[in-house]
Amino acid sequence: MARTRYIRKLKELRQDVTEMGAITLRSVEDVLTALETSDAALAQRVIVNDDAINKFDRKIEAQCMSLLALEQPMAKDLRIIATSLKMITDLERIGDFTADIAEEVVTMGKPIRIPVSASKFNELVADVKSMVADSIETYAQGNVQLARSFEARDDRIDYLYKDVVQNMVNALAQGKCSTETVADVASLLFIIRYLERIADHAVNIGNRVCYMEEGARRYLK
Amino acid sequence: MSGEIEISVKNLNLWFGNFQALKNVNIDIPKNAVTALIGPSGCGKSTFIKTLDRMNDLVDNVKFTGEVIYKGRNILNSDTDVVALRKEIGMVFQKPNPFPKSIFDNVAYGPRVHGIRDKKALNEIVERSLKGAAIWDEVKDRLNESALRLSGGQQQRLCIARLLAVEPDVLLMDEPASALDPIATSKIEDLIYELKKEYTIIIVTHNMQQAARVSSHTAFFFLGELVEYASTIDLFERPREKKTEDYVTGKFG
């Protein structure tokens, strides 16, 4: 096998991206746990963890640039690098949103009171979590089948998002909220907005993995 | 593939003695475009372009089957006038090979052997050809100097000018920049890019980046077979064949 050094570097790149995905996923999981349990300390850790994600982002970008400049990658190798380059941006954005959610959790400082049915919100949280986890999985495994399910799942998330938002707006409009609750609702609106964006980035990652594996580009609708 | 087809190769097989160098090659070469041929050494790509101007005829024991349709006729037919064919399909070689004559005489060589004696006409052809090969400005004041005193890159462009002087339709280039430094190489590549407006160019190269830079279509040869033929971007970004993938990512060995 020729170019062993190059192949090792390429493998390292994939491992690093997967690892970045893993810590991003952990942040997502942690922040959602913190949200559920009003664990400000855990939320604080998530905020700190964002730096680690950003560092990973810079490190992997440098790896990609060096591979591009020095190794003239072609074909799938080229697509892996292109995908990784773009994907770390998605991960970094997910990390940012996670930190934003964590800040909301810290700001609220207490368990939130949700003025609407919790079941849809919980479903949204669970869906986003699994989407992020699956997006990392698709990259690590090159699992195109899994990635193909993302758009449909994203549609469901969009529906849940809209439904939860609508319900909250209705609640506000009907004056069902106390003054304290209004602030919580505002925070919650941000949080579910962030979750919806995280899901979008997860879909991006899925599409990129499809391109990486198959060469055909898929674009967001 | 859009646009006109200049050369259409059908079921081409070629043997040197008992060794089959080309196996059932089918390819359509587009007109006024650059087609690159890549593949590991000995894969048949040089043999393939030498078939197009019948330079393989110089090798003993060569035999071939199939068709190479150019201007409506099969040039592999035994009644083909190879001398006339080579006037229309010219070749540039790996090593710049100017004759040990003056720059002028190098360029005038082709027109002279084709019967042009008039000094004024020759002057015009030489100037036009040297301009066409983007070397006129560098040599216009030293046309009577020996061509061997030019740098390698200049020699190669002179060889291209020499070819242009016989007004071919197709330019075959057998690794035209492999003996040159990067600057000379990029000048040749720029020249190729310019030339494709008027000529159909087929270039054999070991340098995949060069193929990627200059060509619109790329063909990958392996062990005498045409493994994959696609637009250059497709071939390098998303090859269909595993062999191509392995070759362009450098995983052969």
Place this chain on the structure above:
Amino acid sequence: MKKIFPIALISLLVAVAVFGAGCTSSTSGSTLQLAGSTSVQPDAQALAQAYMANNSGVTVNVAGGGTAAGITAVGTGTAQIGTASANLTASEMAQYPNLRPYPICVDGIAIIVNPQNTAVTNLTLTQVMNIYTGNITNWNQVGGSNVKINVVNREQGSGTRDGIQKIVLKGGNFSTGGITQSSTGAVKSYVAGDPNSIGYIATNALDTSVKAININNVAPTYANLADGTYVIERYLLYVTNGPPTGLAASFLNYTLSSAGQAILKAQGEVSLNDVPGYVPPTTTTTTTTATTTTTATTT
């Protein structure tokens, strides 16, 4: 610089050794060296063979080279006996004053034409002279057909040519119109191929490929050569530097003996014994021993 000289010296020695190797000659006591006329060479060779058969342990070498080369060889001591088909010239005698010529037999020179030339069988000595000086150029001037005479000559210094120049041309000059062949064999093969040619060779080299011409109506037969009626003849000579001694004297004596003369006769020469009124000269020294060294150096 000091290393140059040894290298230069070695090189010079190598060069001289290689270059000079051919110049050395064997002068061992039991070896007799003869050199000279190619006309005498076959005769001397036959004599040497017979002599060596009688005297075991003695080697007689017979080299060619031409009369002049033989004179030079004996004069400088390279050979003990020089052989000659012409008398010593004034300049040779001046250069080597001690040279002594000894006639060993009589050798005739035949004027030869192509056998196809049937019209001409006899020429007068004057006619031959005029042909060779260029005064007669066409066969019809001597009774032949109307074609140009192709005159064949020997090279400058040839004993045979010298004989013709003395006997036929009376010392006059040859015309430059003919061609020159470098040996008896070459003359013979040329004349054998050219019907219009005329040439001359030693009588002992005559064979059927060429036709010998009668001179003044006398054929070059043995009897006519012996009694002198065939006029184009000369003595063949041994030449020594000073009176012969040792092996040289022994070989000379053998040559002049009846056994030696018989060998010469068998070679086609005229034995001195058959020449009427010929008195053999008495050699001044007699053989002492066969092993005495007889190297004579005059340099």
Place this chain on the structure above:
Amino acid sequence: MVVTFNRAVRTLRRSGTRDAGERFIQLILLVCAVSSIFAIFLIIVFVFSQGVPFLAEAGLGFLTTSVWLPADSFAAGTWGIFPIILGSLIVTLGAVAIGAPLGIACAVFLAEIAPPAVRRLLVPSVSALAGVPSVVYGFFALLVIVPWIRGQFGGFGTSILACWIILSVMILPTIISVSTDAVRAVPREYKEGSLAMGATRWQTIRSVLIPAASSGIMASVILGMGRAIGETMAVLLVAGNSVTIPGSIFAPVSTLTATIALEMGYATGAHQQALFAMGVVLFVFILILTGLANLASRRRVTF
């Protein structure tokens, strides 16, 4: 020469770090090289020492007058070798003029056109031709060519023409083998470049191969000329060796080498010196011809 020699010695001394065996071999080679130079030097010195005094005494008339009667024991020696010089020149140049085009054509054929089977047959034959002793050529010419010329054109048959024919054949192997190598040494790229422009095979040979091989071809002609002017035995047999200014190509002729060979055996005294003087003339001749040919070949480097 001394400068080169010093440099060679210095090079040897400088290479002290190499092992002794290396230096020993170098020394042996140096000695061999210098020895051969010395040997040639000695020959030249000898020939000149014998010939130059005679040349000085005989003066220019030796070269320009036409009567050659050196061994004449009755008249004073008359020393004029003009016809011999002329003969040498005519014979040499004529032989080269016939042999060179033939040889070059044959070389091009062997190098470029002949199928491998023919080449396998012809190349050894040409080498064999070079190995035939010159006396055999001469004898063949004397028995075949000379009678043929005599039959066709009259005269002696031994003539300038006979020399031309036999010498041109004799120089063929030299010209063919050296020229073949020269043509084969032309970079394949030149040939391909020319063919790829639609030049025919003949155009390629004429306009590219031969000019590119010209210095090698010129060298082959020089070597052939050297052989022609130096050839003795064959010329001796077929030239006729007549010291006259030849009136036609059917007339007999004499050359410097043949005359020296003919007469050296008998020559003594002034005659011998005269022959050495002819040797000097021959030597100078070869120098001039070689020099001219070298000049010509140098001019042809770019064509």
